[in-house]
Amino acid sequence: MGTSGIWSQLGSLMASVMFVYAMYEQFFPHHLRIYLKKYTKKFSSLMYPYIQITFPEFSGERLKRSEAYTAIKTYLSANSSQRAKRLKAEVVKDSQNPIVLTMDDNEEIIDEFQGVKVWWSANYKMPSSQTISWYPSSDEKRFLTLTVHKRHRDLITSSYIQHVLDEGKAITVQNRTLKLYTNNPGSDWYGYKRTKWSHVNFEHPSRFETLAMDPKKKEEIINDLVKFQTGKEYYAKVGKAWKRGYLLYGPPGTGKSSMIAAMANFMNYDVYDLELTAVKENTELKKLLIETSSKSIIVIEDIDCSLDLTGQRKKEKKKDEDEDEEKPKNPSKKSEEEEKKASKVTLSGLLNFIDGIWSACGGERVIIFTTNYVEKLDPALIRRGRMDKHIEMSYCGYEAFKVLAKNYLDVESHSLFPTIEKLLGETNMAPADVAESLMPKSIVEDSESCLKNLIESIEEAKKKAEEEAKKKAKEDEEVAVTKEEEVKANGKSAEGVKENGTIH
Template identity: 30%
Template sequence: MAALLPLVQQLLSGFAPQDLNASAPNVTHVSSTTGTPPLSLSSLITLVLSFSALRDWMKLVVLGGIIEMCRRFVFGGFNKFIGSFFITACFEEQDSSYEWMMVWLSKQPSWSKARQVQVSTSSFANNAAIFVDGEDDINTRFKSSRRLAYLPSLSTTYNLWYRNRWMTITRVQNQTGLWGSKEQTLYVSIMTRDHGILNSLLQEARRDYILAQEHKMCVYVSDTSNNWRHVACREKRSMQSIILDPGVKDVLIEDAKDFLRSKEWYAERGIPFRRGYLLYGVPGAGKTSLIHAISGELGLDVYILSLSRIGLDDSALSELVNALPQRCVALMEDIDAAFTNGLNREPIGTATDTQEVDSKPMPGAPPPPPTTSRLSLSGLLNALDGVGAQEGRILFATTNKYSVLDPALCRPGRMDLHIEFKLASKFQARQLFNRFYLPKDDPDTIETGNDKEEGSEDSGYDSTEKNPDSNACVPTFGTKHSARGPQLEPKAIRELAVRFASACPEREISMATLQGFLMSYKTRPVEAVADVKGWVEKERSEKVNKK
C-alpha cells in the first residue's frame, strides 16, 4: 500500500493541467512538504470526468438505476393492483389456526391431485396432515412405525377453489431466533374483497379440526421463547378407566362442569372466573391419569406449565399464563419441585434468595451453569391470580409433598379443591382386576375406552369366546392377544377379583404397582390370584430392606 502511494501521486501530478489551478483561483491549496502536488476535490472530479470511458460508465450506471427504478415501480404497482383483488391471511405454525388450515386442506379434493408434495413422518404429521392411504393398516401391525403424511411442499404455491373463488396456498419456512429454530407460515390468498369469505373459511377449518380431534385431547408445552407449542394429540382417556374410591371422581368432574357453566354467575358477583384443583398424595395413585381423563371429558386441551424448566422466571411464567386460551386446563405437575431453591415469597435476586446467598462464585471461577428455575413463590402467586391471569381456565396442580406447600399457594381462589390420593384400597384392587379381565361390555367392567397407552386392547381377557377347557392356557402364535388366555365366565372373574382384593393389603401398595403386577399376568387371571399373596410378601420385605 505504502509503495503504491507515491505511484498514484506521480500519476496525478502528471495529469494535473496547469490551467486547472488557474481556473480555480479561490481554492486554497495545501502544499505538501513531501512534494505532493496540491489537489482540491473539484479538481479531482474534473480530472476523473476528463476520462471519456469513466463518463460513459457513469452514464451507464445512472441509466441502469433509472431503468431498475421504473421496473420496480411498474411491478410494484402491478402487484398492488392484483393484490387489491385478494384477501391474504397468514397462519403461523405456533398458532392453532395453522393446524385448522392443515386439516381443512387435507379435506380438499383438489389437494389429492397435487403434483409436488412433502412427505413427513414428524410428530406434527400425526396430528394435522394428509395421511397416505392404507397407513392405518400398517400402523395396526407395526405399532412403533411412524405415520406417513403428505404436507404441502415448502415455497410451492397451490391453486384451489373455495366457494367459486380462486385461492392460492403457500407454505414457507423461516429461520427464527439465534439458535436456528425454524417456523413455518402458511399464506392463504383468496380472490375476493369480502371478509365474510375468509371468516367462513376459518369457521369451516375450525369445525373440521374440532371434528377431527373429537376423540383426542391436545397437549401444549411452552418453548424457550415462552410461546405455547402444540406437541401432541392423544386419545382421550375414559373416566371409567380411573379407579378411585367411590364418589371422588364425581365430586371433581361435577365441580369442573359446574364451573364451566357458571361464567355469568362469577361475573355477576365479581369473582375471577377460574378454578384450581390440587391433587396430592402418594406417587402412582392416578393423579396425572385423572387430569387427562377429566380434560378429555370436558373437551379441553391441556397446557403443561413445567415450573422447573430451565430459564423459566417470574416474567416468563406470567407471560405464559396470560397467553393461555379462554377455556383450557393448565397443568402444573409436581408443584413442590419448582421451589427446590427454597420456598419464599421474595422475588429472585433479593437477599433472601438462598441460592444466590449460599453459592457465591469464587473469584475468577467460570460462571455457574443456569439453575433449573428462576421462579419465586411470589412470581407464581402473581401469575396465578394477578391481573393478567387468564379467565376461564382450570388449573390442576399435583404434588407428592403436600405439607411443604405454602399456605398462600393452597388457599381457596388459587386451589379451590384439594383431593388426596392414597395407596390402593381393597375396593380399588378389585375394580382394577375386573378392568383387566372382564369383557368390555360387562356392566362391572371399568371401561377402558380409548386408553391405548395402558395397553387396554392388548391386555384384554376376552371371556366371551367360549373355550371348552376353561382353565387351560392355550399358547398360540399369530392370533389376537386377547384370545390367548383361558376363557372364564364373567361370574368366575368377579369371584377371582374378590379373592385378589382380599389378598391385597389395604392402603399398602400403589395402584401403579398393582397395575404392574397384573401386567405380567395379562391373560392369566387364575395365576395372578394364586401368586398375589407371595408377591405382596415380597413387596413388603423389599420395602423394609429399602428403609
C-alpha cells in the same frame, strides 16, 4: 307456429334488445346512466322481498382468513352439507376428521332456525387481470352468501348469525387434535419468530372410565368439571375469572398424571406442561401465561420439587453466604454460570400467575398442581381460590382394584376377589403396582394367574411394611434409650457440680 318460427322470433327479440342497449350506451350520458342504474336498483330492491348478507373469506388483514367465514363453513359442513348435491373434499390439519366435505362452488343449501328458512350459497369471483391480488394461494375471492326474507331480518342478525358462529367454533374445538405443550428456554429462537411453547399431539389414552379410583369420588370430580365448563355466565355474574385450580396430592404411583390426562380428554382441552425451572423470572412467567389458549389445562407437576417457594430459599442463601465467608474467595466459572441459569421465579410471581390480574387474560382455563408431599407447600399457594379443589390420590382400594381388573383382565367378579379385598384393606399399595401385577406377562397367562400374582405381590408388600415398621420401632426405642441415658448423665453431672460448689 313451428319450432323454426319460435327460434326466428326469439332471434329477432334478442337482436332488438342488443340494438336498444347499444343505442343506450352510445347516446345516454355517463352521469345519466349512473343515475338510471341507481334508481333501477332501488326499484328492484323494493320489489325483491329478500336480503343478502355476504361473508368474505379474507377480510381486515388480507393475509388472514376470516374467523367468521371459517366458523360458518364448519357449521354448514357439519349441519347442512348432507343436503347438498355437489360436495367438495378438503384436508384439514389438526383435526380428528382429516377429510371434510363442504358444499361446492355455486351450490346452495337450505337451513332452518326457529321455523325460519334461510339459504346459504358458496360463491367466488375472479378479479380483473389488472387487479393486484393480495390473497395467498389464488386470485379467486370466495365468499358465503346468506339469503333470507326481509321480514326475518331482526331474528337473523340478532340471533341466527351468532348461533352459527358459536356452533361452528364448538364443532372446530370438538374435532381438533389435542396438543401437549412444553415451555422453551427463554433464549431460544425458532426461525424468525420467538416461540414460548413447543408442542406435540396429545394422544394419552387415559379416560375416567379407565381411572382406578373410587366411583363416588370420580363422579364428584366429573360433576365439578362439568359445572366449571358450563359456568361461563355464572363466573361473570359473581365477578370471578373463568378458571379453576386443582391440587392433586398423594404418594407416587397413585395416578396423578393419569388423572390430568383423563381431565384433558374429558373436557377436550389442550395441556400446557409448565417447567418452572426453565423460567428465568416472573416477567417471563406472565408471557407464558399470555400465550396459552383458552380451553386448556396448565400443569405444574411436583410443585414442591420445581422451585423452593416456601421461604426456605432465603435461609439456604444466608447459610451459603456464611459458608462462603469461611472459604477462600475464589468462585469458579462453573458456579457463576449456574447462578445465571438459576430461576428467579418467586412465590409472589407464582401467586400472581395463578390468580392475579394477568390470570384473567383469556378464559376457560384449569390450573393443576401435583405433589407427593402436600405438607411442604406454602399455605398461601394452595388456599381456596387458588387451588379450589384438593383431590387426594390415595392407595389402591377395593373399588379401584375392580376397575383395574375390568380394564386389564376383563373380569368383573372372581372367587379370589374377597381375598384381595381383605389384603388391600390391610396394606398400602399404589394403583400403579396393582396394575403391573395384573398385567399378563405372556399370551398364555390367564386372569386367575394374574390375580394370584397380585395376591403374592400384596403379601410381599405387607410383609415388607411390617418389617420396616418393626425396624423403625426398634430405632425409635434405641433413640429413646439414648436420650434417657443422656438425661441421666446430665443430671448426675449437675449434681456433682452442685456438691463441689464449682461452676464450670
